[in-house]
Amino acid sequence: MENKNNWEPKIVAFLCNWCSYAGADLAGVSRTQYPSNIRVIRVPCSGRVNPFYIIKALQNGIDGVLVSGCHPGDCHYISGNLIARRKFALLKSFLEYIGIEPGRVQFSWVSAAEGGRFAQIIEKVTGEVKKLGPIKKMVKEF
Amino acid sequence: MESSKLKIIKKRDVLKFLDSIKKEYDIFVPMEKNSGIRFSRFNLEKDIPWNYRNAKISPKEIFFPKTETLFSFEAGTSIISDGGKTFTSVNEPKDSFPETKDYLIFGIRPCDAQAYSLLDKLFGGDDFQDPYYLEKRKKTTIISLACNKPQSTCFCTSLKGRPDNEEGADIILFDLDEDILAKPITKKGEKFIENLNSWFKEAKEADIEKKNKLMDLSLKKIRSGVDLQHIKEKLDKTFDISLWNEIHQKCLGCGICTYLCPTCYCFNITDEMDHEAGVLATSRGKRIRCWDSCMFPLFTLHASGHNPRPTYKERMRQRIMHKFNYCPENFEEIFCIGCGRCIRNCPVNIDLRETLVLLMSFQSLGKNKKN
Amino acid sequence: MIEKIKEIVKKLFKENKIDIFIGYGEGTLPLRATPCFITGQDDIKKLVWNSYCLNNLAVYLSGFFLPQLKKKDVKLPRIGILAKGCDGRSIVGLIKEHQIPRENLYIIGINCEGMIDIEKTQNAVCKMQEIEIVSAEEKSGKVLLEDEDNKKTELKKEELLADVCKDCQYTAPLIYDVLIGEEKRKTKEKERAAFIKEFEKKPLEERWKYFQEQVSKCIRCYACRQACPNCYCKECFADQTKPKWIGATDDISDIMFFQIGRILHQAGRCVDCGACVRACPMGIDLRIFTYKLIEDVKEFFGYEVGISLEETPPLATFKQDDKQEFITEP
Numbered sequence: 001m002e003n004k005n006n007w008e009p010k011i012v013a014f015l016c017n018w019c020s021y022a023g024a025d026l027a028g029v030s031r032t033q034y035p036s037n038i039r040v041i042r043v044p045c046s047g048r049v050n051p052f053y054i055i056k057a058l059q060n061g062i063d064g065v066l067v068s069g070c071h072p073g074d075c076h077y078i079s080g081n082l083i084a085r086r087k088f089a090l091l092k093s094f095l096e097y098i099g100i101e102p103g104r105v106q107f108s109w110v111s112a113a114e115g116g117r118f119a120q121i122i123e124k125v126t127g128e129v130k131k132l133g134p135i136k137k138m139v140k141e142f
Numbered sequence: 143m144e145s146s147k148l149k150i151i152k153k154r155d156v157l158k159f160l161d162s163i164k165k166e167y168d169i170f171v172p173m174e175k176n177s178g179i180r181f182s183r184f185n186l187e188k189d190i191p192w193n194y195r196n197a198k199i200s201p202k203e204i205f206f207p208k209t210e211t212l213f214s215f216e217a218g219t220s221i222i223s224d225g226g227k228t229f230t231s232v233n234e235p236k237d238s239f240p241e242t243k244d245y246l247i248f249g250i251r252p253c254d255a256q257a258y259s260l261l262d263k264l265f266g267g268d269d270f271q272d273p274y275y276l277e278k279r280k281k282t283t284i285i286s287l288a289c290n291k292p293q294s295t296c297f298c299t300s301l302k303g304r305p306d307n308e309e310g311a312d313i314i315l316f317d318l319d320e321d322i323l324a325k326p327i328t329k330k331g332e333k334f335i336e337n338l339n340s341w342f343k344e345a346k347e348a349d350i351e352k353k354n355k356l357m358d359l360s361l362k363k364i365r366s367g368v369d370l371q372h373i374k375e376k377l378d379k380t381f382d383i384s385l386w387n388e389i390h391q392k393c394l395g396c397g398i399c400t401y402l403c404p405t406c407y408c409f410n411i412t413d414e415m416d417h418e419a420g421v422l423a424t425s426r427g428k429r430i431r432c433w434d435s436c437m438f439p440l441f442t443l444h445a446s447g448h449n450p451r452p453t454y455k456e457r458m459r460q461r462i463m464h465k466f467n468y469c470p471e472n473f474e475e476i477f478c479i480g481c482g483r484c485i486r487n488c489p490v491n492i493d494l495r496e497t498l499v500l501l502m503s504f505q506s507l508g509k510n511k512k513n
Numbered sequence: 514m515i516e517k518i519k520e521i522v523k524k525l526f527k528e529n530k531i532d533i534f535i536g537y538g539e540g541t542l543p544l545r546a547t548p549c550f551i552t553g554q555d556d557i558k559k560l561v562w563n564s565y566c567l568n569n570l571a572v573y574l575s576g577f578f579l580p581q582l583k584k585k586d587v588k589l590p591r592i593g594i595l596a597k598g599c600d601g602r603s604i605v606g607l608i609k610e611h612q613i614p615r616e617n618l619y620i621i622g623i624n625c626e627g628m629i630d631i632e633k634t635q636n637a638v639c640k641m642q643e644i645e646i647v648s649a650e651e652k653s654g655k656v657l658l659e660d661e662d663n664k665k666t667e668l669k670k671e672e673l674l675a676d677v678c679k680d681c682q683y684t685a686p687l688i689y690d691v692l693i694g695e696e697k698r699k700t701k702e703k704e705r706a707a708f709i710k711e712f713e714k715k716p717l718e719e720r721w722k723y724f725q726e727q728v729s730k731c732i733r734c735y736a737c738r739q740a741c742p743n744c745y746c747k748e749c750f751a752d753q754t755k756p757k758w759i760g761a762t763d764d765i766s767d768i769m770f771f772q773i774g775r776i777l778h779q780a781g782r783c784v785d786c787g788a789c790v791r792a793c794p795m796g797i798d799l800r801i802f803t804y805k806l807i808e809d810v811k812e813f814f815g816y817e818v819g820i821s822l823e824e825t826p827p828l829a830t831f832k833q834d835d836k837q838e839f840i841t842e843p
Contacts, residue, residue, distance in 0.1 A: 139766060177797075207763075396736030
């Protein structure tokens with residue numbers, strides 16, 4: 001419905017409370033500019049993110065999903081992100097296999113001190129999702 | 143004389159015939175799909191599979207679809223106040239029976255047509271009239287196709303059926319190889335043929351002879367049967383017997399038998415909201431009716447968490463009692479037509495005929511040895 | 514083979530080592546065998562063993578050991594079970610997930626030479642089942658079929674094997690109490706993953722189209738879920754109302770969610786027994802999706818499902834050097 005030139009993707013970002021969310025906070029405090037397409041959902045750990053949340057988001061018309069956690073080894077809960085790494089590897093591979101564009105669902109590691117890195121990752125993800133266009137697959141028609 | 147009403151149409155003309163009336167009728171025919179035969183809207187490109195045995199999913203889905211929107215709603219933005227209560231106005235339910243063409247179901251098997259007359263008792267009975275089912279049902283003409291070759295799992299003759307059963311259909315067709323013999327059954331059927339008389343010609347004695355011979359052969363082919371006399375009374379006494387412990391053991395609880403069955407009718411009603419809802423002022427939603435199954439975990443689950451039918455023993459018993467005891471009690475009809483779909487498609491080969499034979503032959507060890 | 518099975522079962526009942534035995538009995542339709550539950554020596558004659566014994570019997574096991582039945586004074590049943598290779602792998606998975614206690618099981622392992630696929634056989638005789646097969650007899654690697662028009666067809670059993678049997682790596686269970694036949698391993702590793710590799714080469718849109726096509730056949734009867742030994746959850750996500758993951762509509766997005774969801778829940782657990790494919794009444798090609806996860810788990814984590822009782826399940830552990838090429842870097 002919106003003009004293709006004006007269309008802005010909606011991206012949901014699951015950020016882990018201890019690292020990525022703090023990193024996003026730092027980016028904000030430092031007045032770093034980055035695209036405002038993301039809607040942040042704070043989770044205690046990236047391992048908390050159920051793959052179903054990601055699929056549900058796509059079903060509801062969200063154009064892209066980002067899940068961001070602590071760097072391996074830095075998890076506040078010791079191994080949450082390490083188990084998550086395995087889960088997400090399988091999920092990403094499977095979603096691409098069935099035909100969902102790989103750029104729509106992405107994962108990253110951002111630490112609490114990496115405000116600038118966070119902004120860069122958002123730039124990258126938003127750019128990729130914007131190029132892919134509005135999501136049509138998996139969307140539930142009313 | 144009855145035979146003067148019988149007409150003939152050439153098999154090769156049938157597609158053109160259906161094509162000529164597709165403006166007046168929404169036509170449903172059996173169609174080859176990669177998952178089996180299924181009833182779908184008529185398509186001139188696809189021939190009628192005249193030798194088909196039966197559709198995988200019963201054609202109950204034409205009147206009673208797997209999911210059906212009962213109505214949709216959209217909350218308005220004005221607030222109405224009434225005696226201290228406030229509520230948002232709801233627009234008139236949309237989708238109230240748009241004007242559509244009449245339906246024509248072509249090529250259904252006599253057993254499935256009989257199933258419609260059973261479902262009519264439920265959805266159109268004295269107690270409650272289901273408008274969604276009836277609205278489609280009353281504008282439908284049913285043309286059934288008699289069976290030349292019943293399958294080994296067909297046991298319709300045990301349940302008031304036969305390969306040329308006329309119940310539930312308006313016209314019955316007989317496949318005489320190159321010709322199709324059409325016999326009108328109801329006034330609706332007679333009128334239908336009258337209006338389209340130019341496509342038909344009078345049936346000759348030879349055609350009728352051929353049809354009778356085919357039906358004799360066909361009837362003889364049904365070898366599988368269960369004596370179901372007084373099954374309702376029998377089941378009245380067998381609710382607590384230990385036989386049920388053995389019957390259910392193999393059951394996986396998948397919903398296949400109930401979904402494919404022409405007379406299973408359990409359904410769920412649920413509301414679904416548009417995914418943009420959550421924004422208070424513009425909530426859109428719809429109320430949906432969808433198929434349920436007595437085998438599903440949520441069936442008869444109480445809000446407390448208790449389920450009076452916790453294992454598949456109670457559920458299998460429920461299914462058989464429902465079809466062969468409760469429905470005869472409520473509608474004076476056994477809700478089974480002997481099509482054999484549940485037998486052919488059960489992943490663990492639970493055979494309803496076997497189960498019924500076991501139940502019928504159960505001898506109570508009490509003082510009254512009533513059969 | 515069947516005599517050996519009957520002998521062992523007879524002994525087990527005589528020595529009072531089991532309360533119930535799960536095997537296969539004769540089916541009521543040609544080309545079918547059916548699961549058979551035996552509680553005493555009198556019923557042993559019902560047992561059969563042939564190329565129609567395709568059901569995965571492990572699916573019944575978790576039902577005997579439900580948590581609510583594990584009360585202190587209730588004695589848990591001792592179950593004997595006839596296990597082919599695939600059933601054995603399922604049993605290993607269930608033991609690992611603490612659904613069934615190993616001590617309560619007596620596993621008669623049997624080397625399986627593959628089971629006949631009913632759809633394939635029907636289609637070989639006549640498409641769309643327009644002509645029914647009324648009898649089937651197997652003899653020395655061949656299957657003799659007779660249809661209702663009395664026409665006889667002889668086919669090689671090899672050609673009629675289910676796809677999942679053709680790809681089988683472990684034809685006998687690796688955990689057992691007694692083994693009938695020899696443990697044979699087919700080493701066709703390359704062929705095994707071939708159909709996945711083929712599919713992966715196709716362009717993205719084509720894969721999506723195929724996925725949609727297959728999934729649109731689904732009528733949500735949940736036969737796949739019920740037939741799968743791994744799907745033993747007390748409340749399946751598909752039935753949950755808080756939160757409501759799946760709607761009740763026919764919308765393909767809902768059906769896709771169910772299929773993707775169920776398959777994802779099998780990650781690291783699916784043993785490729787083919788029970789889901791066989792149970793599906795609509796003939797959906799599920800294996801092409803479930804198998805992808807099996808291959809991924811093998812490739813990423815070096816874990817093969819259903820082989821060892823000691824190895825930790827892949828999603829319950831981690832390695833420091835797990836691959837992370839998929840992680841987005843700025």
